[in-house]
Amino acid sequence: EVQLVESGGGLVQPGGSLRLSCAASRFTFNSYAMSWVRQAPGKGLEWVSTISAGGGGTYYADSVKGRFTISRDISKNTLYLQMNSLRAEDTAVYYCAKGLAAPGQVFDYWGQGTLVTVSS
């Protein structure tokens, strides 16, 4: 079965940076769009970013545009989220999610999530 394992979360001060990783296995990584979705404590789901299967297309929520960068390394079967200029409102569990073959914006497999806490 598909496996997605996130890492890289932790406590960071406002204005700081963090890079999340998502190790993917048991599927052809470069054939599917991949996304990050976050969930603030006790709140609902918020889409953050999507990268196309080939990596040529990237999409961002307005709340993170200009601060976050999504990327993928096909040689390592790994998805990344570089997060800069972090704010308290970025505190959340960040999930890595795999897209369906079509459409890629529907998420059929999710990782267990990694917690990011932005606080001084």
Added chain:
Amino acid sequence: EIVMTQSPATLSVSPGERATLSCRASQSVSSNLAWYQQKPGQAPRLLIYGASTRATGIPARFSGSGSGTEFTLTISSLQSEDFAVYYCQQYNYWPLTFGGGTKVEIK
């Protein structure tokens, strides 16, 4: 941005009963609507996409309907494992947006 509104916020249902959850889009999203289930401490699970297509392995008691701006998720006979929070998501436009969720609790 498309705003997705789910109702009710909480639904109290007895096991074996039918549950009907609603999701409304602020403008038409065609049939580009998905439903997810999330249990406490777990990642979401895809139930329905294309408004009415069940994802792989999803029991037939889950069904979705609707198009345009009005959508419904129906659970025909609630089992104990179905008590959870349900989210709808539109994928017709960027940015992708989720509804606020409906919590289905035991009556």
